[in-house]
Amino acid sequence: MNTADLGLPVDVPSTALFTDQYELTMLRAALKAGTAGRRSVFEVFTRRLPDGRRYGVVAGTGRVLDAVENFRFDAGVLRFLREKDIVDEETLDWLAQYRFGGDIWGYPEGEVYFPGSPIMRVEGTFGECVLLETVILSILNHDSAIAAAASRMSSAAGDRPLIEMGARRTHELAAVAAARSAYVGGFATTSDLAAGFRYNIPTVGTSAHAFTLLHDQERDAFRAQVDALGRDTTLLVDTYDVAEAVRAAVEVAGPELGAVRIDSGDLLLVAHRVRQQLDELGATGTKIVVTSDLDEYAIASLAAAPVDAYGVGTQLVTGSGHPTASMVYKLVARAESGGEGAPLVPVAKKSSGGKTSIGGRKWAARRLDADGYAEAEVVGTGPVPDALADRQLLVELVKGGEVVAREPLDAARDRHAAARANLPLSATQLSRGEPVIPTEYAHGGSGS
Numbered sequence: 001m002n003t004a005d006l007g008l009p010v011d012v013p014s015t016a017l018f019t020d021q022y023e024l025t026m027l028r029a030a031l032k033a034g035t036a037g038r039r040s041v042f043e044v045f046t047r048r049l050p051d052g053r054r055y056g057v058v059a060g061t062g063r064v065l066d067a068v069e070n071f072r073f074d075a076g077v078l079r080f081l082r083e084k085d086i087v088d089e090e091t092l093d094w095l096a097q098y099r100f101g102g103d104i105w106g107y108p109e110g111e112v113y114f115p116g117s118p119i120m121r122v123e124g125t126f127g128e129c130v131l132l133e134t135v136i137l138s139i140l141n142h143d144s145a146i147a148a149a150a151s152r153m154s155s156a157a158g159d160r161p162l163i164e165m166g167a168r169r170t171h172e173l174a175a176v177a178a179a180r181s182a183y184v185g186g187f188a189t190t191s192d193l194a195a196g197f198r199y200n201i202p203t204v205g206t207s208a209h210a211f212t213l214l215h216d217q218e219r220d221a222f223r224a225q226v227d228a229l230g231r232d233t234t235l236l237v238d239t240y241d242v243a244e245a246v247r248a249a250v251e252v253a254g255p256e257l258g259a260v261r262i263d264s265g266d267l268l269l270v271a272h273r274v275r276q277q278l279d280e281l282g283a284t285g286t287k288i289v290v291t292s293d294l295d296e297y298a299i300a301s302l303a304a305a306p307v308d309a310y311g312v313g314t315q316l317v318t319g320s321g322h323p324t325a326s327m328v329y330k331l332v333a334r335a336e337s338g339g340e341g342a343p344l345v346p347v348a349k350k351s352s353g354g355k356t357s358i359g360g361r362k363w364a365a366r367r368l369d370a371d372g373y374a375e376a377e378v379v380g381t382g383p384v385p386d387a388l389a390d391r392q393l394l395v396e397l398v399k400g401g402e403v404v405a406r407e408p409l410d411a412a413r414d415r416h417a418a419a420r421a422n423l424p425l426s427a428t429q430l431s432r433g434e435p436v437i438p439t440e441y442a443h444g445g446s447g448s
Contacts, residue, residue: 015067016077016098018135021086027127028091036094036127039335041344041361044106044120044140046113050148050322052432055423057151057416058119059181060143061109065403067135068100100128104398107364108405110147110184110416111393112423114377116439118362119327121394126334133329141327142174143181145319149296150185151420152320153312155428156300161188161309163204164195165291166317178317184412187312199409206261212239222252232258234289237274238265246274250281259287259308267292268305275306295320296430333361346381358441365391366437374423380442 030036049056073081073095081087087095102124113119120136122129154162164182167175172194179187179195189202196203207225215221222235231253237245237260249257260278262270267290278286287308295315302310315321330349335342346359360381365388369375378388397405420427427436 014072014074014077015070015135016073016095016131017080018067018138019131020134023131023133024081024087024091024095026130027094028087030126030130031091031094034338037125038338039342039344040124040126040129040331041333042122042129042133042329043118043332043362044122044136044327044329045116045118045357046325046327047355048115048326049435050145050319050326053148053322054427054429054433054436055148055151055420056113056117056325057144057147057185058107058109058111058113058140059147059184059412060139060177061106061120061397062406062409062412063139063143063177063180064104064120064136065397065406067139068104068132068398069403071098071100071132071135073098094127098128098131099401100124100132100398101401102128102398103396103400105394106397107393108395108412108415109407110412110414110419112416112419114435114437114439116358116379116441117377118364118379118394120397121361122329123361126331137327137329139177141324143177143184144325144327145323146178146181146317147185147416148325149316149320149322150182150187151416152296152430153294153299153310153316154186155420156296156303156430157186157310158303160307162186163188163289163309163311164190164192164313164316165311166313167192167194169314170317175317180409182316183409184416186413186417187316191311201409206234207236209236209239209263212236218245219248219252222249226253231256234259234261234287236261236263238263238270242270242274243277246277247281250278250283250286255282255285257283257286259289261289261291261311263291267298267307268302271302271305271307300430328357330357332357332359360443364393365389366393367391367440368422372422374437376437377439378442379439382443385442 078092078096104122106120107113164179164187166178175192176194176198179190179192180199183201189204191205193203195201212218212221225233235249271288274288289309290307291311294310294312299310331347333344333346336345348357348359362379362381363384365378366374367376367378424436
């Protein structure tokens with residue numbers, strides 16, 4: 001289902017103030033200098049992957065499209081800018097009419113990326129493009145970091161489903177975005193109802209320890225839950241004594257009990273004991289769900305355990321130690337003059353400390369080896385080599401200010417699974433290492 005067709009609300013009515021003040025400072029100066037209308041090309045990329053990561057995951061693209069559409073300076077926003085003397089009247093008049101009218105190209109959501117990949121390219125006038133820097137980066141950096149962690153976790157989990165349950169460990173709106181990104185990265189469900197409502201992600205949930213503690217006896221809590229939700233429910237069995245709880249759970253629900261959840265202790269040991277006990281009690285079809293501060297390493301360590309599903313919270317919504325993808329938004333080309341049709345010239349920052357960038361309007365393609373697996377990320381300017389013409393990665397997202405590439409979230413999820421499967425096998429290793437394929441640069445042309 002295409003969630004854009006559901007008529008669900010956007011999180012905020014306007015995204016115009018999801019920006020840094022220096023964007024408006026630059027706009028004001030450019031308007032005064034007469035350069036705000038000069039054709040410009042900005043690109044989003046990262047100079048390096050988080051330490052030890054072997055690939056990145058593009059996530060948040062659909063949210064970027066929503067943000068660009070809703071980047072409007074309404075009366076209340078303009079009044080704030082005037083009262084705080086942030087910009088002058090000329091700039092306020094310009095902002096009152098703001099509608100992004102340029103083009104945006106980017107890696108489709110769910111695709112993998114590497115250092116130097118032009119993940120998103122924004123083209124238009126300097127004024128209309130520069131204002132979008134902060135909101136685009138805030139979305140892509142957060143969502144891509146979560147999706148990368150989710151991808152590593154889903155790879156470690158194999159065929160066992162993952163439940164996203166980190167809403168209580170992050171900002172309430174970040175939780176919704178995190179659930180969306182986790183779904184792109186391979187998670188099957190979320191506990192966050194706002195994410196289910198906004199993005200049509202399947203939701204799940206049963207009970208916490210508080211429900212057991214509410215009752216005089218654990219058995220009473222189990223009976224109440226089964227009476228309300230049916231035998232297929234999941235009962236939490238580690239509030240007191242696990243063995244006693246499993247016995248009571250099967251006695252109350254019968255061998256048709258859907259699942260038990262373990263949230264503490266030595267999960268590997270406890271899972272084996274619980275599986276043996278369930279089988280001895282005849283509940284051979286009852287599944288085991290484990291939670292408790294899991295990350296990709298803990299999930300991998302449970303590969304040999306009789307576990308059927310994992311619930312992940314804190315480590316997921318914090319990017320499993322890497323809460324940002326360190327993406328930047330840089331001007332890489334601009335027109336020689338303000339005249340219509342003026343050619344583009346490459347521009348790039350030159351500095352020490354690893355913050356240099358490469359100028360020019362770029363394309364990207366992924367070269368495959370003889371077996372059909374990715375062997376290099378090729379980034380270039382000018383004409384695309386014929387051998388790479390059908391391997392280009394950027395797709396048109398916005399044309400003339402109109403969104404042209406909305407898609408169901410499941411499409412991004414499926415794309416990521418296919419893209420990860422197309423990488424060398426070492427991409428799924430959890431040990432530290434360099435990017436699984438190198439980035440190669442092919443230079444040529446003026447960038448126009």
